[in-house]
Amino acid sequence: MRTVDLARAAGVSTQQVRNYEDAGVLPPVPRTGSGYRTFEEIHLHAVLAYRALAAGHGPEAARRIMHAVLAGDVPAALALVDAGHAALHQERAALRTTAAALEAVAGGGVAGPDVTGSVAGGPELSVGELAAEIGVRPSALRVWEAAGLLSPRRERVTGYRRYGPAEVRDARVIRMLRQSWYPLPQIAPVLDGLRRTGSSDALREAVARRGSELTRRSAALLEGAARLSGYLTAWLPAG
Numbered sequence: 424m425r426t427v428d429l430a431r432a433a434g435v436s437t438q439q440v441r442n443y444e445d446a447g448v449l450p451p452v453p454r455t456g457s458g459y460r461t462f463e464e465i466h467l468h469a470v471l472a473y474r475a476l477a478a479g480h481g482p483e484a485a486r487r488i489m490h491a492v493l494a495g496d497v498p499a500a501l502a503l504v505d506a507g508h509a510a511l512h513q514e515r516a517a518l519r520t521t522a523a524a525l526e527a528v529a530g531g532g533v534a535g536p537d538v539t540g541s542v543a544g545g546p547e548l549s550v551g552e553l554a555a556e557i558g559v560r561p562s563a564l565r566v567w568e569a570a571g572l573l574s575p576r577r578e579r580v581t582g583y584r585r586y587g588p589a590e591v592r593d594a595r596v597i598r599m600l601r602q603s604w605y606p607l608p609q610i611a612p613v614l615d616g617l618r619r620t621g622s623s624d625a626l627r628e629a630v631a632r633r634g635s636e637l638t639r640r641s642a643a644l645l646e647g648a649a650r651l652s653g654y655l656t657a658w659l660p661a662g
Contacts, residue, residue, distance in 0.1 A: 425460070426462070427581055429466055433470040433474070440462075441470075447486070448486055448547070449469045450493060468650075471490065472653065474488070479646065483635075487503055504644075504651065511641060514603065518594055518630065518634060518637065522627075522630045547587050547592060550564055553591060557639075558598070563586075564594065566607075572607065572611060573593060573594060575587075583586050589618070593617070596614065596626075600629065604633075
């Protein structure tokens with residue numbers, strides 16, 4: 424196959440094929456005497472395997488998997504695949520915990536070791552005290568403030584930050600969403616819903632979106648494993 428033939432068969436551009444070769448995710452590519460690349464069926468298997476793996480594991484992890492395979496270290500490649508499945512399982516478990524905890528926080532209740540106290544009442548906390556209470560570094564609180572997610576009161580003389588009960592509640596919500604890999608911009612609507620109405624609808628929606636994303640990734644991991652299996656079946660007899 425020529426470069427254009429492989430690109431058409433894989434549903435990618437000719438430049439992407441060259442990029443895959445440069446990234447080391449394809450087997451060695453023979454060239455004609457005039458320097459043209461010549462691809463075989465094994466290269467198509469490699470492209471399809473890499474693309475499927477990248478959809479579930481991400482491009483960097485997919486590269487590591489393919490590099491291990493091409494180096495002849497299939498056990499290492501499969502271990503990387505296992506690690507991706509294990510990480511997704513942990514994220515799904517964390518999301519279930521987060522869902523229950525967020526509901527409790529939204530209602531001002533208590534759910535497990537990460538959620539303590541109530542929205543109403545309670546003393547103001549310093550940066551260090553709040554960071555220790557929710558298990559983050561003080562720098563994280565400052566990052567969240569810079570992103571517009573927290574607005575602590577400032578002491579008039581010292582300028583020190585003081586976090587009231589509502590800010591403490593918001594910090595707990597932010598921490599738990601960050602543990603489930605939510606980007607900071609996606610957390611803002613959740614907090615807005617809590618502040619305006621006290622409703623947990625935004626929380627439920629955020630958790631549902633995350634659950635859908637994990638389901639998509641789970642399906643992508645399965646597809647990646649299937650494509651990798653097809654590549655190994657084609658490659659191992661010659662390996």
